[in-house]
Amino acid sequence: MGYTTYASFGLPSFLVIIVALYLLFTDSGEAFDVGRFLEETSPFVWGSLGIGLCIGLSVLGAGWGIFLTGASILGGGVRTPRISTKNLISIIFCEVVAIYGVIMGIVYSSKLQTVPEAQLYTRDNYFTGYALFFGGLTVGFCNLLCGLCVGIAGSTAALADAADPTLFVKVLVVEVFGSVLGLFGLIIGLLMIGNAKEFLPGSPAVSAIRI
């Protein structure tokens, strides 16, 4: 077992066990309350985290894909300059992934309306907060993987094109299937947010119970 295994698995699990046993043995076991944590964190936290993850992870995936493809195009273009213009389409596929993230960020941020603290904690607002968080996580993560996939496929397409021009279209088909992943993420993200209303102030009667 290497030092990284100890650091990443051993130390955190040790700390978690120590904290859990401390709470248990000092009669404050009830302090660990997942439900209270979920009820007390503001829906704005969840919503903002979701939007940040959505755009951040999508752009990370797009950038990763672009540098993978670009390096191969430039490298192959030294010997075979004819590949450089045709293979820019792979870069465009990667860019589209970032645009999906931007679109979803804009759609999600329309749900964040100003609501005073006293009227914030309603059932509908909790629902919207959770939907924004997990929707953003889903879209961002799917776009990250899509960008990576399209980048690797595009890099292969560039090098295959440099070797044999007839192969370009065949590898491009693989790339198109890869870019469909980002579209899946977009569709699921829209579905998740479909039932969620934007943040609305609630009357005190409908507010959920807060300790």
Place this chain on the structure above:
Amino acid sequence: MPAELCPPYAPFFGFAGVASAVTVGAAFGTAKAGIGIAGLGTFKPELIMKAMTPSKGYPLAAGFIHLGAGISCGMTGIAAGYAIGLVGDSCVRAYVHEQRVFVSMILILIFAEVLGLYG
């Protein structure tokens, strides 16, 4: 549905199930060259989303059930994607040497794809 069975934080776990079904399956589907598996991994969320509307009562138990369903979907996506990726890689290498393995290659890939369908 009595109010104490439907706490307001129940949708958190339902959404976690949806997200894990999509992302975990997509992760290994992509990594191991199974685009079909990544697609299969994303079909579950529609069913969960129909159950979660803010006005109807959404029991906490249903939230945990959807979380489990989503995780199981995603994990079977990992298994299928991994299988297809490894099999596909070795199949392609074998096909270079021996043309006749094509039919058995397709059969093996179909069986591996079914793993995702089980999820």
